[in-house]
Every structure is written in C-alpha cells, then in structure tokens.
Amino acid sequence: MKGRAITYSDAELFWIHDNHKRPRVEMHAEFVALWNRPDVSLSNLSSLCKRKGWMTGRTGCFVKGQAAHNKGKKMPFHPNSARTQFKKGNVPHTYRGPGHERVDQKDGYVVMVVAEVNPHTGAATRQVQKHRYLWEQVNGPVPEGHRLKCLDGDKTNTDPSNWEAVPMALAPRLNGRFGRGYETAPADLKPVILATAKLEHAVREARKGRK
Secondary structure, eight states: OTTSOOOOOHHHHHHHHHTTTSOHHHHHHHHHHHHTOTTOOHHHHHHHHHHHTOOOOOOSSOOTTOOOTTTTOOOOOOHHHHHHSOOTTOOOTTOOOTTOEEEOTTTOOEEEEESSOOTTTOOSOEEEEHHHHHHHHHHOSOOTTEEEEESSSOTTOOOGGGEEEEEGGGHHHHSSTTSOOGGGSOTTTHHHHHHHHHHHHHHHHHHHHHO
C-alpha cells in the first residue's frame, strides 16, 4: 500500500544482498516467488538496493574487448529502413575528399585535404595547412626552430613565394607588444620591417655566441 514502509526480514535482506549483482528483473521475479512477497514491486526492490548501496556494477557501457550482442548478425530487412540505408558507392554529403579547402576561422589559414595517409588515424586522407604543404613541396621541411611567415599579410595567398621560413625568436620583433606592427603595416613597408628585424635578430644571436 502506498505510504506504508515495506519491511524485510534479515533472511530476506541477506538473500537480496547475496543476489544484488544479478539483473534486477530476474532477481525480483525469483525473490517474489521464493519469499512469497507479491507486495514487493520491482521498483521497491530497486530502491532498497540503491539505499543500501548494493549496485549491480553494470554501467551500461561496453568494456574493452567486450563484443556487441548483435556482432555477426544480419540486420532484419525492413522496407522503411532500407530506403535510407547507404548503398555501395554512396558518398555522404559531409564527405570532403582530396582537394577540398576551407579557411580556418580561428587563425585564417587555408586548410586543404590531401590524398595522403593520416599517420594518426590511418585514414586515406589528411588535412594540412595549404601554405605549409605547398612551401615544403618546393623547399623541403621547415627547419627546426623556424616558422613560415606570410610576407604580404594575406594568409589565403598560399603561393610558396609569399612565405618565408624565419626563426621563431624573430616573431616578437615583427608583432606583439614590442613589435613593429608588421601585419598591419603598408605593403611597401613590410620588406623594410622584416629586413630590420632580421638584422636585429642576427646581431643578438652573434652577441650570444661571444658570451
């Protein structure tokens, strides 16, 4: 009856604890039959186990190495689901194959999909920064400790001639708090700013080498 506390004998509690890791429906059916307790519903028994902290130990998640219950089974045919299934050779509308390009909204670089195996996922394609990919096709890998600098300030201009490998330590002299505002400078001043920064960097490195 609703509102009346359900009591259990010590023997019943001992049995419930001893069986609490079994599926709740199965355990409840056996408990009612064994102890003649039609007054105890499945929710009553589940609530008791929760209050006592007698959990089944099951999370509902697959564990490593566990096979799916439908592994190797063929899905039953149904005309409604068949109409929406992918057929062999179909390509999803979200597919982005080799040659697809987009502009990264965060940093403004052009990102391109190339037909090369992704070393991290094993996929047949991978995404690369287009300017770096094209530059390395001409000049080889970017030297260690260097980064590619966009010369005209337009990051979507991915022509290798528009990019130059410069020391990472040179970047603060071009922009940043104490830089010369290279990114926003007029086009005719950019070469002067870059040359000055390179000279200052070279002088600093030479002084470091004499110490």
